[in-house]
Amino acid sequence: MKTLVWFRNDLRLSDNPALSRAAIDSDAIEAVYIHCHEYVKSHPVAPVRLHFIFEHLQLLGDELAAQGISLTLLEVKTAKEIPAAILKLAQQKSCDQLHINAEYPLDEFVRDKNVAATCKAAGIIVRRFHDRVIVPPGMIRNGQGLPYKVFTAFKRTWLQQATAVSWASPSSAPAFPKAVACKFDNAVLKKWFAEADDRVAAHWPAGEAEAHERLKDFMDTAIRHYHETRDFPATEGTSTLSPYLAVGSISPRQCLGAALHVNGGEWDTGSEGVTTWINELIWRDFYQHVVTDFPQVCKHNPMQTYTDQFPWRKDEKVFERWCQGQTGIPIVDAAMRQLLQTGWMHNRLRMVVAMFLTKNLQIDWRWGEHWFMSRLIDGDFAANNGGWQWSASTGTDAAPYFRVFNPVSQSRKFDPDGHFIRQYVPELAHLDKKNIHQPPPVNGYPLPIVDLVVSRKQTIELFGKLDRKPAETGN
Ligand SMILES: Cc1cc2nc3c(=O)[nH]c(=O)nc-3n(C[C@H](O)[C@H](O)[C@H](O)COP(=O)(O)OP(=O)(O)OC[C@H]3O[C@@H](n4cnc5c(N)ncnc54)[C@H](O)[C@@H]3O)c2cc1C
CATH class of the missing domain: 3.40.50.620 (HUPs)
Incomplete structure (x- = not known):
């Protein structure tokens, strides 16, 4: 054979x-x-x-x-x-x-x-x-044999399924049938490389060994405090494993196996840092299941179809300012510039900029989804679509439409000293921690592109007027 x-x-x-x-x-x-x-x-x-x-x-x-x-x-x-x-x-x-x-x-x-x-x-x-998942799609079903639309219910059944299998660390490579080495012909690869952009690649060394090194470092240090540090972009509080999970140089099973090992085999008890991190791996599985069970989301459709009535603005100039980190809202600009400079963005900031684009600028979430995919090193259709639909309140188990993050409050809470803003928005580096989140006019830095209070109110009113279809509820 x-x-x-x-x-x-x-x-x-x-x-x-x-x-x-x-x-x-x-x-x-x-x-x-x-x-x-x-x-x-x-x-x-x-x-x-x-x-x-x-x-x-x-x-x-x-x-x-x-x-x-x-x-x-x-x-x-x-x-x-x-x-x-x-x-x-x-x-x-x-x-x-x-x-x-x-x-x-x-x-x-x-x-x-x-x-x-x-x-x-x-x-x-x-x-x-x-x-690509810990529990394969099709295995998580409710009492009626239907897929879940709500994460908490999904998680409960997921835990029952996942804990039923053995979690011996699946890390080593198999024994291969033929031991005679050959030579890898990489001539084509050299040609492909010429088409690629390597400006930000320096942030992300490639390979299975690098992925396992990152996993080990995270397990040895930050995971125990993950629940406290994961929302602070100026802190190295998360694993930064998403690019490696996206290309598959590490598997989610290997990540879970390592976390369980640190937590003495406990899944949702024990270290709060570990259980919070496992929870994120379950979110990752959830979105992979969503694209399998609800393939309409793969065709640019919102999960909650009634939200497509929302009059999303098609303003390319405003969108471009968001893409380039020139909105005049410091935390949004810092995040968007992090994406441009490193190919990655902190999770808290992905939510902040996505909500800002959809709820303050009222621009179609699909534009943001596309921009993220065209820039992210960890671009993954399921996680990205899930994240965007969550933020735009169009998705399964999404943020309710009336829950709109205020980016300035988020900035004060999660970048209290302004370290992250100073790193990516040097125009504001001279400001103190009181002024940096909502600066006075600064030469060379744009004024806010939108009134946060007025636009939030208008979006909530517009959402409230949409004609909801009763068939779209469920667990
Ligand atoms: C608008 C938006 C777009 C996103 N686009 C992507 C994307 O294209 N690719 C991607 O991998 N993640 C995406 N995410 C999820 C999350 O932001 C990243 O997975 C996380 O920032 C990666 O950093 P980390 O590896 O340090 O994560 P950690 O906090 O260390 O989490 C460990 C792993 O869990 C998974 N994970 C964590 N949070 C989530 C989540 N909310 N949803 C799904 N999986 C999660 C990731 O694989 C991550 O590597 C998006 C989130 C939002 C709000």
């Missing part, structure tokens, strides 16, 4: 079910990665994320080659070409089966279905595994 493993957002050797299963039931393994130009543009994939993926591929290619597994890099213009490209490679390499780890957003699901149909028609066995 010879198996072709198709790598996508699972760029690692350890705890990779598609790969480890191939190692168990195959005499030989081939590997492939496909770079689809249409996909990169349309979804979109941020240049910094692309660069990060390519750096991972270089490392993965070498690591696989050391195990005698050759990683082939293919390039296609459109997603339609992928089934034929996979089949051709499988036949060239005389593979009997194809292994993949599932991807849940609709486009990826349809792509994989087409590939599976093409391969099966040619006699190649296709096997799909789950690595």
Whole structure:
């Protein structure tokens, strides 16, 4: 038996079910990665994320080659070409089966279905595994067998399912069938790299080893205080593992395994820092389940359809000022500049800027969602869509429309000394902690783009007037 493993957002050797299963039931393994130009543009994939993926591929290619597994890099213009490209490679390499780890957003699901149909028609066995989540979609159901729309109820059932399985740390790579090393041909990769933007890449060293190093550092230090420090952007209070989870150089199971180890095997008791962090991993699973159970969200639709009546503004000039961090609201500008300069943004600030865009500027959440995907190194459709729909009050278990963060109050609370603002908005660095959150006119820094109080009131009134459809409630 010879198996072709198709790598996508699972760029690692350890705890990779598609790969480890191939190692168990195959005499030989081939590997492939496909770079689809249409996909990169349309979804979109941020240049910094692309660069990060390519750096991972270089490392993965070498690591696989050391195990005698050759990683082939293919390039296609459109997603339609992928089934034929996979089949051709499988036949060239005389593979009997194809292994993949599932991807849940609709486009990826349809792509994989087409590939599976093409391969099966040619006699190649296709096997799909789950690595992107801790509990696979379809396993969390309410009493009526329906998916949950509310996180707390989802979490309760999730805990029942997840605690039922063994959590021996799934960290080591499998024993591979063939030990004769080969050489990774990276010629194509060099060409791909030329298209990528590496300006912010320095913040994010690539690789499975780096991901595990970060996990270990976080487990050794910050996790115990996570519940107290995670909302303060000037503090290194979170794991910064999201880019690695997004490309799959570490798995959520490995993260959970490490957290349980620190917490003496306890899931929702023990260290409050650890349980709060596990809660975030469950949110991550929740949004992956949402895109599977409610695929309408993958077609730019709000989860709560009545919210599409909201008269979102289509003001490109205002939007551009938000994108570039020029709104005159210091915490918003600092956050948006963090995104531009590092490809990443702190979670508290993602909520603040998303609420500001949708509830104060009244700009369509889909514009913000798209901008984030085009800039984030950790861009993940499910988490990003979930975060945007939560902030815009259009999503499942979203913030109620009348709960609107005031960015200035958020700034005073979570960046009390103004350290974060000073780092990213140097024009305001001379201001003291009292003035920095809502500055007097400063040469070279814009005046506020909007009146926070008036715009908040207007948004709440507009939301209140929308015609709600009763069918959209549920648990
Ligand atoms: C508007 C908006 C857009 C977002 N877009 C993305 C995105 O594209 N990709 C992405 O990975 N996360 C996204 N998030 C969630 C969250 O902001 C990031 O996962 C987090 O900031 C990553 O930092 P960290 O790795 O230090 O997280 P930690 O606090 O250390 O959390 C550990 C892991 O849990 C997961 N996680 C944490 N919070 C959330 C959450 N609210 N929803 C889903 N998963 C979560 C992430 O995988 C994260 O790496 C978004 C949130 C909002 C509000």
